[in-house]
Amino acid sequence: MFLVGLSGGIASGKSTVVAVLRELGCAVIDADVIARQVVQPHSKAHQQILQHFGTEILLENGEINREALGNIIFSQPEKRQLLNSITHPEILKEMLKQVLKYFVLGYRYVILDIPLLFETHGLTRFMKYTVLVYCDPATQRERLMKRSGLGVAEAEARISSQLPLYEKLKWATHVIDNCGDRESTRRQVLRLHAHLEDSLDFLWARLVVGTALAGFGGLVFLLIRHFVS
Numbered sequence: 001m002f003l004v005g006l007s008g009g010i011a012s013g014k015s016t017v018v019a020v021l022r023e024l025g026c027a028v029i030d031a032d033v034i035a036r037q038v039v040q041p042h043s044k045a046h047q048q049i050l051q052h053f054g055t056e057i058l059l060e061n062g063e064i065n066r067e068a069l070g071n072i073i074f075s076q077p078e079k080r081q082l083l084n085s086i087t088h089p090e091i092l093k094e095m096l097k098q099v100l101k102y103f104v105l106g107y108r109y110v111i112l113d114i115p116l117l118f119e120t121h122g123l124t125r126f127m128k129y130t131v132l133v134y135c136d137p138a139t140q141r142e143r144l145m146k147r148s149g150l151g152v153a154e155a156e157a158r159i160s161s162q163l164p165l166y167e168k169l170k171w172a173t174h175v176i177d178n179c180g181d182r183e184s185t186r187r188q189v190l191r192l193h194a195h196l197e198d199s200l201d202f203l204w205a206r207l208v209v210g211t212a213l214a215g216f217g218g219l220v221f222l223l224i225r226h227f228v229s
C-alpha cells in the first residue's frame, strides 16, 4: 500500500479535485473534516482550546465558533501556532487510524488531503507522491472571497498564513493546474488517476519479478549443491 499526499492553498481547489477522485472510487482522507471532528465538545483538543482562547470562542451550544477562532488565528501567527500545536497531533492520530482502516479494507493506495502538507515538517517523506492543486494568486484570492464572503484584506491574511503556492510547486511530484475551468481540471485528475493505477501495476510487476527471481536463484543454488556434493 502507498500514500499520496494532496495539498494546495486555501481555496485552490483541493475539494474540487477530491470530489473527482472519490467519484473514481479512490479512498480519500480529508484533514479539514478530521480537524472538525477532533475539536468536538468534551474532546482533549476542545478543552485545550478553551483553556488558551477563552469562552469567547464558543457558540451557545458549546461548539467552537469557527469564524471567531479563524479571525484570531489568521491575523495572529503566534495564536495560529498555538492552535496548530493543539490540533495537529490529534489530526495525525486520527488520520493514521483511517489509513489503517483502508489498509484492512484492502485499498492499495490512500489519498491524504492535507492543506498544510508542505508546511508540516517531515510529513511528505511518508508519501510516495505529492500532488499540488495549484492556481494563480489572483484566481485563488477571487475564489476565496467569492466562497467565503471575505474582504480583500482578510482573504490576503488567510492566503499568506500558508506557504505561497509557487513555493509548493518546487516540492510536489505532480501538479493539477486549477486556474482554468472545471473540465480542464477534471481531465488532469483522470490522468493522475490513471498514473496511480499504473504505478500499482508497476508495484505488482516488481513483486512478481522479484519473487520469480528469488525462486530461480533458490533453484540454481539447490542444483549446484546437488551436483557439487
Ligand SMILES: CC(C)(COP(=O)(O)OP(=O)(O)OC[C@H]1O[C@@H](n2cnc3c(N)ncnc32)[C@H](O)[C@@H]1O)[C@@H](O)C(=O)NCCC(=O)NCCS
Pocket: 009, 010, 011, 031, 032, 035, 065, 066, 067, 069, 070, 073, 080, 083, 084, 087, 088, 091, 114, 115, 116, 161, 162
Ligand atoms: C481556524 C479554523 C477554526 C477555521 O475554520 P473554518 O471552518 O473557517 O475553515 P476550514 O477548517 O474549513 O479550513 C479552510 C482552510 O483554511 C486553511 N487553514 C485551516 N487551518 C489553518 C492553519 N492553522 N494554518 C493555515 N491555514 C489553515 C486550510 O487551507 C483549510 O483548507 C479551522 O480551520 C481550524 O481549526 N484550523 C486548525 C486546524 C488545522 O490546521 N486545519 C488544517 C488541516 S491540517
Ligand SMILES: Nc1ncnc2c1ncn2[C@@H]1O[C@H](COP(=O)(O)OP(=O)(O)OP(=O)(O)O)[C@@H](O)[C@H]1O
Pocket: 008, 009, 010, 011, 012, 013, 014, 015, 016, 017, 032, 115, 143, 144, 147, 178, 179, 180, 181, 182, 185
Ligand atoms: N476550476 C474552477 N473554476 C471555477 N471555480 C472553481 C474551480 N475550482 C474550484 N472552484 C471554486 O473555488 C472555491 C474553492 O474550491 P475548493 O473548495 O475546491 O478549494 P479548497 O482548496 O478545497 O478550499 P479550502 O482548502 O479552503 O477548503 C469553491 O467555491 C469552488 O466551487
